[in-house]
Amino acid sequence: MVKKRVTLADVARLAGLSSTAASMILTGRPDTRLSAEAHERVHAAAAQLGYRPNIAARALRTDKTRTIAFISDYVATTRFASGLIRGALDAAEKANHVMLVLETGGEPAREVQAIEAALDRQVDGIVFAAMRSREIFVPDVPANTQVVMLNGTSAKYRNSVLADEFAGGRAAVEALLARGMGQQIALIGHNELAERGLFRSETVEKRFAGIRHAMEEHKLAFVAEESCWEWEPHHGYELVRKLLKQGPKFTALLCLNDRLAFGAYQALAEAGLRIPTDVAVMGFDNDELASYLRPGLTTVALPHEEMGRKAVSLMMGDDEPREHLIDMPLVVRGSI
Numbered sequence: 001m002v003k004k005r006v007t008l009a010d011v012a013r014l015a016g017l018s019s020t021a022a023s024m025i026l027t028g029r030p031d032t033r034l035s036a037e038a039h040e041r042v043h044a045a046a047a048q049l050g051y052r053p054n055i056a057a058r059a060l061r062t063d064k065t066r067t068i069a070f071i072s073d074y075v076a077t078t079r080f081a082s083g084l085i086r087g088a089l090d091a092a093e094k095a096n097h098v099m100l101v102l103e104t105g106g107e108p109a110r111e112v113q114a115i116e117a118a119l120d121r122q123v124d125g126i127v128f129a130a131m132r133s134r135e136i137f138v139p140d141v142p143a144n145t146q147v148v149m150l151n152g153t154s155a156k157y158r159n160s161v162l163a164d165e166f167a168g169g170r171a172a173v174e175a176l177l178a179r180g181m182g183q184q185i186a187l188i189g190h191n192e193l194a195e196r197g198l199f200r201s202e203t204v205e206k207r208f209a210g211i212r213h214a215m216e217e218h219k220l221a222f223v224a225e226e227s228c229w230e231w232e233p234h235h236g237y238e239l240v241r242k243l244l245k246q247g248p249k250f251t252a253l254l255c256l257n258d259r260l261a262f263g264a265y266q267a268l269a270e271a272g273l274r275i276p277t278d279v280a281v282m283g284f285d286n287d288e289l290a291s292y293l294r295p296g297l298t299t300v301a302l303p304h305e306e307m308g309r310k311a312v313s314l315m316m317g318d319d320e321p322r323e324h325l326i327d328m329p330l331v332v333r334g335s336i
Contacts, residue, residue, distance in 0.1 A: 005052075006049045006050055006051045006052070007051075008022055008023055008026070008051070010049055010051070011026070011042060011045045011046050011049060011051050012042075012045075014045040014048065014049065015038070015041040015042045015044075015045040016041065017034075017038060017041070017042065021034055021038065021042075022042050022045075025038070025039050025042040025043070026042060026043075026046060026051075065121070065122045065123065065124055066096060066097045066098065066124065067097065067098045067099075067100060067121060067122070067123045067124060068088075068092055068097055068098070068099045068100070068123060068124060068125055068126070068127060068312065068315055069099075069100045069102060069114075069115075069118035069121075069123040069125070069126045069127070070085065070088055070099050070100065070101045070102070070126075070127045070129060071102045071103075071104065071111070071114045071115065071118065071126060071127070071128050071129070072084070072085075072101075072102075072103055072104070072128070072129040072130065072131070073103070073104055073105065073106040073129075073130055073131055074103065074105065074106065074131040075103070075129050075130070075131050076101055076103045077103060078131055079288060080131055080132075080287070081129070081130075081131045081132075081151065081302075081304055082304075083302075083304030083305040083307075083308065084129050084150055084151060084304045084305075084307060084308040084311075085101065085129075085308060086304075086305050086308060087304060087305035087306060087307060087308025087309040087310075087311075087312075088127060088129075088150070088308035088309065088311055088312050089308075090305070090308070090309060091308065091309040091310075091311075091312035091313055092312050095312065095316055097124075097312075099312075100118060100121060100123060102114040102117060102118065108137065108139075111137075111138075111139060112139050115139055115141060119141075119142065119145070123145070124145075124146065124315070125145060125146030125147065125148065125315040126141060126145060126146070126147050126148075127148050127149075127150050127311045127312065127315065128147065128148070128149050128150065128152065128154070128157075129150040129151055129152070129308075129311075130150070130151045130152035131151075132151075132201070133151045133152060133162060133163070133165075133201055133202075133203035133204070134152055134153075134201045134202075134203075135152065135153050135154065135155075135201070135202065136149060136152040136153065136154050137154075138154050138156055138157060141157075146159075146315050147159065148160070148161065148311045148312075148314045148315055149161070150307060150308065150311040151163075151304075151307060153202060153323070157321070158321035158322060158323075159314055159319070159321035159322065159324075160322075160323050160324065161307050161310045161311045161314065161324045161326065162203060162307075162323060162324070162325055162326070163203065163302050163303060163307065163325070163326055163328050164325040164326060164327055164328055165203045165204070165206035165207040165210060165328070166206040166207070166209055166210035166213070167210060167325075167327065167328065168207060168210060168284065168300045168328030169206070169207045169208065169209065169210025169211035169212075169213070169214065169300075170210040170211070170213060170214040171210075171300050171328065171330050172211065172214075172254060172282050172284065172300050172330075173185075173210075173211055173214035173215055173218075173254070174214060175282065175298065175330055175332070175336060176252050176254065176280065176282055176336060177214075177218060177220075179280065179336055181251055181252040181280050181336070182218060182220050183220070183223075183251075184223050184248075184249060184250045184251040184252065185220075185222055185223065185250065185251075185252045185253070185254055186222060186223055186224040186225070186226065186243055186250040186252070186253050186254070187211070187222045187224070187225045187226070187254050187256070188226050188236060188239050188240065188253055188254065188255040188256065188260050188261075188264060189226070189227070189228060189231050189235075189236075189239075189255060189256030189257065189260050190208060190225065190227055190256055191225040191226060191227035192208075192212070192225065193225075194225075194227045195227055207256070207284070211254070222254075223248045223249070223250050224243055224248055224250065226239040226240075226242065226243065228260075231256060231257045231259055231260050232259050232260075232263070233259050233260070233262045233263035233266070234263055235260060235263060236255060236259065236260035236261060236262060236263025236264045236267070237263030237264070237266050237267045238263070238267075239260075239263075239264075240253065240263065240264045240267035240268065241267045241270075241271075244267065244268075244271050250279065251278075251279060251280065252279065252280040252281070252282070252336070253279060253280070253281045253282065254282050255281065255282065255283045255284070256284055257283060257284050257285050257287070258283040258284065258285050258286065258287035258289060258290045258297060258299055259287065259289075260283070261281050261282070261283035261290075261293075261297055261299075261335075262289055262293065262297075264281055265281065265293055265297075268281075275295055275334075275335050276295065276334065276335055276336050280335060280336040281297065281298075281335040281336070282298055282299065282300075282335070282336055283297050283298070283299040283300075283335075284299055284300050284302075285299060285300075285301065285302050286299045286300070286301030286302060286331050287299075290331070290333070291333070293335070294334075295333060295334025295335050296333030296334050296335065297333055297335045298330070298331065298332050298333045298334070298335045298336045299330075299331050299333075300328050300329070300330055300331070301328055301329050301330075301331050302328065303326045303327060303328060303329065306326050307326050310324060310326060
Protein backbone atom coordinates (compact mmCIF):
# COMPACT_ATOMS: atom_id res chain seq x y z
CA MET A 1 0.00 0.00 0.00
CA VAL A 2 1.38 3.44 -0.98
CA LYS A 3 2.14 5.58 2.05
CA LYS A 4 0.17 8.83 2.11
CA ARG A 5 2.30 11.94 1.66
CA VAL A 6 2.67 14.04 4.80
CA THR A 7 1.11 17.47 4.24
CA LEU A 8 1.67 20.89 5.75
CA ALA A 9 -1.73 20.53 7.46
CA ASP A 10 -0.47 17.36 9.20
CA VAL A 11 2.56 19.24 10.55
CA ALA A 12 0.43 22.17 11.69
CA ARG A 13 -2.03 19.85 13.42
CA LEU A 14 0.72 18.03 15.35
CA ALA A 15 2.35 21.34 16.30
CA GLY A 16 -0.97 22.83 17.41
CA LEU A 17 -0.76 25.78 15.02
CA SER A 18 -2.50 26.97 11.88
CA SER A 19 -1.24 25.87 8.45
CA THR A 20 -0.37 29.51 7.70
CA ALA A 21 1.80 29.78 10.80
CA ALA A 22 3.51 26.44 10.07
CA SER A 23 4.17 27.52 6.48
CA MET A 24 5.77 30.81 7.56
CA ILE A 25 8.09 28.95 9.93
CA LEU A 26 9.10 26.20 7.48
CA THR A 27 9.77 28.65 4.63
CA GLY A 28 12.00 30.74 6.88
CA ARG A 29 9.89 33.87 6.76
CA PRO A 30 11.57 36.61 8.83
CA ASP A 31 9.59 38.34 11.58
CA THR A 32 6.80 35.76 11.84
CA ARG A 33 5.93 37.23 15.25
CA LEU A 34 5.63 33.66 16.49
CA SER A 35 7.44 32.48 19.60
CA ALA A 36 10.68 30.51 19.63
CA GLU A 37 8.71 27.68 21.25
CA ALA A 38 6.28 27.67 18.27
CA HIS A 39 9.22 27.43 15.86
CA GLU A 40 10.61 24.48 17.84
CA ARG A 41 7.24 22.69 17.81
CA VAL A 42 6.83 23.06 14.05
CA HIS A 43 10.36 21.84 13.24
CA ALA A 44 9.99 18.92 15.65
CA ALA A 45 6.64 17.96 14.09
CA ALA A 46 8.09 18.14 10.56
CA ALA A 47 11.02 15.91 11.59
CA GLN A 48 8.77 13.42 13.39
CA LEU A 49 6.40 13.07 10.43
CA GLY A 50 9.12 13.11 7.75
CA TYR A 51 7.59 16.13 6.06
CA ARG A 52 8.90 17.20 2.63
CA PRO A 53 7.69 20.40 0.94
CA ASN A 54 5.48 19.93 -2.11
CA ILE A 55 7.67 21.47 -4.81
CA ALA A 56 4.89 21.48 -7.41
CA ALA A 57 2.55 23.36 -5.09
CA ARG A 58 5.29 25.84 -4.19
CA ALA A 59 6.01 26.42 -7.87
CA LEU A 60 2.39 27.39 -8.47
CA ARG A 61 2.64 30.01 -5.71
CA THR A 62 6.11 31.37 -6.47
CA ASP A 63 6.54 30.61 -10.20
CA LYS A 64 9.84 28.91 -9.24
CA THR A 65 10.57 25.17 -9.35
CA ARG A 66 14.15 25.40 -8.01
CA THR A 67 15.22 23.29 -10.99
CA ILE A 68 18.01 24.05 -13.50
CA ALA A 69 18.57 22.31 -16.83
CA PHE A 70 22.18 21.60 -17.85
CA ILE A 71 22.19 20.96 -21.62
CA SER A 72 25.50 20.00 -23.22
CA ASP A 73 26.97 18.42 -26.33
CA TYR A 74 29.40 15.81 -24.94
CA VAL A 75 30.25 17.10 -21.46
CA ALA A 76 28.48 14.33 -19.53
CA THR A 77 29.94 11.41 -21.48
CA THR A 78 33.58 12.45 -21.75
CA ARG A 79 36.23 13.05 -19.12
CA PHE A 80 37.64 16.18 -20.77
CA ALA A 81 35.10 18.65 -19.41
CA SER A 82 33.34 16.70 -16.66
CA GLY A 83 34.50 19.35 -14.17
CA LEU A 84 31.89 21.69 -15.69
CA ILE A 85 29.15 19.37 -14.43
CA ARG A 86 30.81 18.78 -11.06
CA GLY A 87 31.06 22.51 -10.39
CA ALA A 88 27.50 23.17 -11.53
CA LEU A 89 26.11 20.30 -9.44
CA ASP A 90 28.00 21.53 -6.40
CA ALA A 91 26.61 25.06 -6.73
CA ALA A 92 23.08 23.81 -7.42
CA GLU A 93 23.14 21.55 -4.37
CA LYS A 94 24.37 24.36 -2.12
CA ALA A 95 21.53 26.56 -3.41
CA ASN A 96 18.98 23.77 -2.77
CA HIS A 97 18.25 23.39 -6.48
CA VAL A 98 17.90 20.22 -8.55
CA MET A 99 19.86 19.99 -11.80
CA LEU A 100 18.46 18.14 -14.80
CA VAL A 101 21.32 16.96 -17.07
CA LEU A 102 20.58 16.48 -20.78
CA GLU A 103 23.10 15.64 -23.51
CA THR A 104 22.59 16.20 -27.24
CA GLY A 105 25.71 14.89 -28.98
CA GLY A 106 25.83 18.28 -30.70
CA GLU A 107 22.84 17.40 -32.92
CA PRO A 108 20.48 20.36 -33.58
CA ALA A 109 17.33 18.19 -33.49
CA ARG A 110 18.29 16.76 -30.11
CA GLU A 111 19.07 20.26 -28.82
CA VAL A 112 15.51 21.32 -29.62
CA GLN A 113 14.17 18.17 -27.93
CA ALA A 114 16.32 18.84 -24.84
CA ILE A 115 15.02 22.39 -24.54
CA GLU A 116 11.43 21.18 -24.91
CA ALA A 117 11.99 18.52 -22.24
CA ALA A 118 13.46 21.13 -19.88
CA LEU A 119 10.64 23.61 -20.45
CA ASP A 120 8.03 20.88 -19.99
CA ARG A 121 9.48 20.44 -16.49
CA GLN A 122 9.23 24.19 -15.85
CA VAL A 123 12.93 24.75 -15.13
CA ASP A 124 13.88 28.16 -13.81
CA GLY A 125 16.83 28.43 -16.16
CA ILE A 126 19.07 26.62 -18.64
CA VAL A 127 22.86 26.31 -18.71
CA PHE A 128 24.16 25.49 -22.20
CA ALA A 129 27.61 23.88 -21.98
CA ALA A 130 30.19 22.82 -24.57
CA MET A 131 32.97 20.28 -24.15
CA ARG A 132 35.35 22.41 -26.22
CA SER A 133 34.93 26.16 -26.07
CA ARG A 134 33.05 27.47 -29.12
CA GLU A 135 30.09 29.52 -30.30
CA ILE A 136 26.94 27.53 -29.58
CA PHE A 137 23.75 27.66 -31.64
CA VAL A 138 20.84 27.90 -29.21
CA PRO A 139 17.22 27.50 -30.37
CA ASP A 140 14.72 30.03 -29.07
CA VAL A 141 13.98 29.92 -25.34
CA PRO A 142 11.07 31.80 -23.70
CA ALA A 143 12.03 35.26 -22.48
CA ASN A 144 11.22 34.43 -18.85
CA THR A 145 13.72 31.53 -18.77
CA GLN A 146 17.26 32.44 -17.63
CA VAL A 147 20.00 31.29 -20.03
CA VAL A 148 23.74 31.06 -19.29
CA MET A 149 26.37 29.90 -21.78
CA LEU A 150 29.12 27.76 -20.21
CA ASN A 151 32.43 27.28 -22.03
CA GLY A 152 30.78 28.82 -25.06
CA THR A 153 29.22 31.96 -26.48
CA SER A 154 26.00 32.84 -28.27
CA ALA A 155 25.06 35.97 -30.20
CA LYS A 156 21.54 35.59 -28.81
CA TYR A 157 22.32 35.03 -25.11
CA ARG A 158 25.07 37.26 -23.76
CA ASN A 159 25.55 35.80 -20.28
CA SER A 160 28.57 33.52 -20.69
CA VAL A 161 31.27 31.92 -18.55
CA LEU A 162 34.66 31.32 -20.17
CA ALA A 163 38.23 30.61 -19.16
CA ASP A 164 40.49 33.68 -19.40
CA GLU A 165 42.52 32.27 -22.29
CA PHE A 166 44.40 35.49 -23.04
CA ALA A 167 45.77 35.68 -19.48
CA GLY A 168 46.42 31.93 -19.58
CA GLY A 169 48.54 32.26 -22.72
CA ARG A 170 50.57 35.02 -21.10
CA ALA A 171 51.03 32.95 -17.92
CA ALA A 172 52.53 30.05 -19.88
CA VAL A 173 55.15 32.25 -21.53
CA GLU A 174 55.94 34.08 -18.29
CA ALA A 175 56.48 30.77 -16.48
CA LEU A 176 59.09 29.73 -19.05
CA LEU A 177 60.79 33.12 -18.99
CA ALA A 178 60.96 33.07 -15.19
CA ARG A 179 63.13 29.98 -15.50
CA GLY A 180 65.48 31.55 -18.06
CA MET A 181 64.06 29.78 -21.12
CA GLY A 182 63.11 32.72 -23.31
CA GLN A 183 65.62 32.45 -26.15
CA GLN A 184 64.94 28.99 -27.61
CA ILE A 185 61.24 28.17 -27.28
CA ALA A 186 59.44 26.17 -29.97
CA LEU A 187 55.65 26.47 -30.29
CA ILE A 188 53.85 23.18 -30.95
CA GLY A 189 50.35 23.19 -32.46
CA HIS A 190 50.15 26.52 -34.28
CA ASN A 191 52.03 28.50 -36.92
CA GLU A 192 50.75 32.03 -37.46
CA LEU A 193 51.82 32.26 -41.12
CA ALA A 194 50.64 28.79 -42.12
CA GLU A 195 47.23 29.29 -40.50
CA ARG A 196 46.62 32.88 -41.54
CA GLY A 197 42.98 33.32 -42.52
CA LEU A 198 41.91 30.11 -40.76
CA PHE A 199 39.67 30.28 -37.68
CA ARG A 200 39.69 27.70 -34.89
CA SER A 201 37.51 29.27 -32.19
CA GLU A 202 37.22 32.63 -30.49
CA THR A 203 38.67 31.31 -27.22
CA VAL A 204 41.62 29.49 -28.83
CA GLU A 205 42.40 32.66 -30.76
CA LYS A 206 42.61 34.45 -27.40
CA ARG A 207 45.10 31.83 -26.18
CA PHE A 208 47.27 32.52 -29.22
CA ALA A 209 46.93 36.26 -28.66
CA GLY A 210 48.02 36.01 -25.02
CA ILE A 211 51.07 33.93 -25.94
CA ARG A 212 52.18 36.30 -28.69
CA HIS A 213 51.52 39.39 -26.60
CA ALA A 214 53.86 38.09 -23.88
CA MET A 215 56.54 37.17 -26.42
CA GLU A 216 56.37 40.58 -28.11
CA GLU A 217 56.39 42.36 -24.76
CA HIS A 218 59.75 40.70 -24.00
CA LYS A 219 60.97 41.26 -27.61
CA LEU A 220 61.25 37.51 -28.19
CA ALA A 221 60.35 35.20 -31.07
CA PHE A 222 59.86 31.44 -31.24
CA VAL A 223 62.72 29.52 -32.82
CA ALA A 224 60.11 27.36 -34.55
CA GLU A 225 56.31 27.16 -34.89
CA GLU A 226 54.86 23.79 -35.87
CA SER A 227 51.25 23.67 -37.01
CA CYS A 228 48.71 20.86 -36.80
CA TRP A 229 44.92 21.15 -36.89
CA GLU A 230 44.15 18.32 -34.45
CA TRP A 231 45.93 18.52 -31.10
CA GLU A 232 46.35 14.83 -30.33
CA PRO A 233 49.37 12.93 -28.89
CA HIS A 234 50.52 11.46 -32.19
CA HIS A 235 50.63 14.94 -33.74
CA GLY A 236 52.81 16.21 -30.90
CA TYR A 237 55.06 13.17 -31.33
CA GLU A 238 55.50 13.69 -35.10
CA LEU A 239 56.06 17.44 -34.86
CA VAL A 240 58.75 17.12 -32.20
CA ARG A 241 60.46 14.29 -34.11
CA LYS A 242 60.51 16.59 -37.16
CA LEU A 243 62.05 19.41 -35.10
CA LEU A 244 64.71 17.12 -33.68
CA LYS A 245 65.70 15.95 -37.16
CA GLN A 246 65.60 19.29 -38.99
CA GLY A 247 66.39 21.83 -36.27
CA PRO A 248 66.60 24.51 -35.14
CA LYS A 249 67.93 23.87 -31.64
CA PHE A 250 65.38 24.42 -28.86
CA THR A 251 65.51 24.20 -25.07
CA ALA A 252 61.77 24.51 -24.34
CA LEU A 253 58.52 23.37 -25.95
CA LEU A 254 55.31 25.34 -25.50
CA CYS A 255 52.60 22.85 -26.44
CA LEU A 256 49.11 24.24 -27.01
CA ASN A 257 47.47 21.45 -25.06
CA ASP A 258 48.53 18.60 -22.79
CA ARG A 259 47.82 15.94 -25.40
CA LEU A 260 50.39 17.46 -27.73
CA ALA A 261 52.79 17.57 -24.79
CA PHE A 262 52.20 13.86 -24.15
CA GLY A 263 53.39 13.10 -27.69
CA ALA A 264 56.32 15.47 -27.24
CA TYR A 265 57.42 13.50 -24.14
CA GLN A 266 57.57 10.31 -26.23
CA ALA A 267 59.62 11.91 -29.02
CA LEU A 268 62.09 13.44 -26.56
CA ALA A 269 62.51 10.14 -24.70
CA GLU A 270 63.21 8.29 -27.95
CA ALA A 271 65.92 10.87 -28.72
CA GLY A 272 67.52 10.30 -25.31
CA LEU A 273 66.67 13.82 -24.09
CA ARG A 274 65.71 14.42 -20.46
CA ILE A 275 62.87 16.64 -19.23
CA PRO A 276 63.51 19.30 -17.97
CA THR A 277 67.35 19.02 -17.93
CA ASP A 278 67.68 19.06 -21.73
CA VAL A 279 64.25 20.36 -22.78
CA ALA A 280 61.52 21.99 -20.71
CA VAL A 281 57.89 21.26 -21.66
CA MET A 282 54.80 23.38 -20.97
CA GLY A 283 51.19 22.44 -21.72
CA PHE A 284 47.64 23.75 -21.44
CA ASP A 285 44.35 22.46 -19.96
CA ASN A 286 45.58 20.33 -17.02
CA ASP A 287 44.25 17.15 -18.58
CA GLU A 288 44.19 14.21 -16.16
CA LEU A 289 47.19 12.65 -17.88
CA ALA A 290 49.35 15.70 -17.03
CA SER A 291 49.79 14.53 -13.45
CA TYR A 292 50.62 10.95 -14.53
CA LEU A 293 53.52 11.88 -16.82
CA ARG A 294 57.04 11.60 -15.38
CA PRO A 295 58.14 14.20 -14.66
CA GLY A 296 54.70 15.72 -14.12
CA LEU A 297 53.68 18.22 -16.79
CA THR A 298 53.54 21.91 -15.89
CA THR A 299 50.38 23.29 -17.47
CA VAL A 300 47.89 26.16 -17.47
CA ALA A 301 44.66 24.68 -16.18
CA LEU A 302 41.15 25.04 -17.52
CA PRO A 303 39.16 26.00 -14.39
CA HIS A 304 36.16 23.84 -15.29
CA GLU A 305 34.73 23.33 -11.80
CA GLU A 306 34.90 27.03 -10.96
CA MET A 307 33.29 27.80 -14.34
CA GLY A 308 30.42 25.41 -13.59
CA ARG A 309 29.85 26.99 -10.19
CA LYS A 310 29.89 30.48 -11.70
CA ALA A 311 27.28 29.53 -14.33
CA VAL A 312 24.85 28.37 -11.67
CA SER A 313 25.48 31.43 -9.48
CA LEU A 314 24.66 33.65 -12.48
CA MET A 315 21.42 31.74 -12.86
CA MET A 316 20.49 32.73 -9.30
CA GLY A 317 21.49 36.39 -9.63
CA ASP A 318 20.38 39.36 -11.65
CA ASP A 319 23.71 40.55 -13.07
CA GLU A 320 23.68 42.36 -16.39
CA PRO A 321 24.31 39.70 -19.09
CA ARG A 322 27.98 39.81 -20.14
CA GLU A 323 31.11 37.69 -20.59
CA HIS A 324 32.52 36.40 -17.29
CA LEU A 325 36.18 35.29 -17.43
CA ILE A 326 37.58 32.78 -14.92
CA ASP A 327 41.32 32.74 -14.12
CA MET A 328 43.37 29.85 -15.54
CA PRO A 329 45.77 28.79 -12.78
CA LEU A 330 49.34 27.73 -13.50
CA VAL A 331 49.91 24.18 -12.21
CA VAL A 332 53.67 23.78 -11.66
CA ARG A 333 55.11 20.27 -11.85
CA GLY A 334 58.52 18.91 -12.80
CA SER A 335 58.60 19.52 -16.57
CA ILE A 336 60.05 23.03 -16.40
